[in-house]
Every structure is written in structure tokens, then in C-alpha cells.
Amino acid sequence: MSxxxxxxxxxxxxAAPTRAHTILTCVAAALRDEDPFVPLTxxxxxxxxxxxxxxxxxxxPDVVADKAIERAAAALPTIHPGETPDAYxxxxxxxxxxx
Numbered sequence: 001m002s003x004x005x006x007x008x009x010x011x012x013x014x015a016a017p018t019r020a021h022t023i024l025t026c027v028a029a030a031l032r033d034e035d036p037f038v039p040l041t042x043x044x045x046x047x048x049x050x051x052x053x054x055x056x057x058x059x060x061p062d063v064v065a066d067k068a069i070e071r072a073a074a075a076l077p078t079i080h081p082g083e084t085p086d087a088y089x090x091x092x093x094x095x096x097x098x099x
Contacts, residue, residue, distance in 0.1 A: 020072040023069065023072035027049055039084060
């Protein structure tokens with residue numbers, strides 16, 4: 001492999017979002033499909049996170065999947081009282097930028 005090919009491959013790898021980032025971004029997208037007039041609950045958030053994480057980590061080694069899910073869950077912001085899924089999705093997207 002040439003040095004240029006290696007450099008390009010490394011650049012692509014470093015520019016790619018982390019799995020945790022992808023999980024949070026997909027959680028935010030899924031939350032936008034929820035009823036915008038019903039406040040978000042922890043149960044709904046956990047269900048969306050669980051469903052999304054399983055879909056995105058299917059086929060990965062358990063240790064890789066578990067670490068990505070842990071990082072994504074740890075980065076999720078706290079739900080504000082009365083917060084709608086849309087509003088929370090904006091904050092989850094912002095949180096994804098940091099991981």
C-alpha cells in the first residue's frame with residue numbers, strides 16, 4: 001500500500017462519525033417521528049435508544065457494540081419536564097457532535 005493510499009484511508013477513518021455519534025443521530029431522527037404534542041418520557045426514550053442501538057450494532061462484536069451503546073447513552077441529555085420529542089431531538093443531535 002502506498003503512503004498516499006494509507007493517508008487517504010486514515011483521513012476517511014478519522015472523518016467518519018463514531019458509532020455512538022451515529023446511534024444518537026438516529027435516536028434523534030426516530031424521536032422526530034413521535035407525537036410532537038405529547039411530552040417525551042424516559043420509557044419512550046429508552047425504547048427508542050434500545051431499538052436504534054440494536055439495529056445499528058447488529059453483527060458487531062459484543063464488546064464493540066456495548067461500548068458504543070454505553071457512550072451514546074452517557075451522552076444523552078436529561079429530559080426537561082414537559083419537553084417534546086422534537087425539542088429533545090435537537091439537544092440529542094447537539095450531544096452527538098461531542099462524541
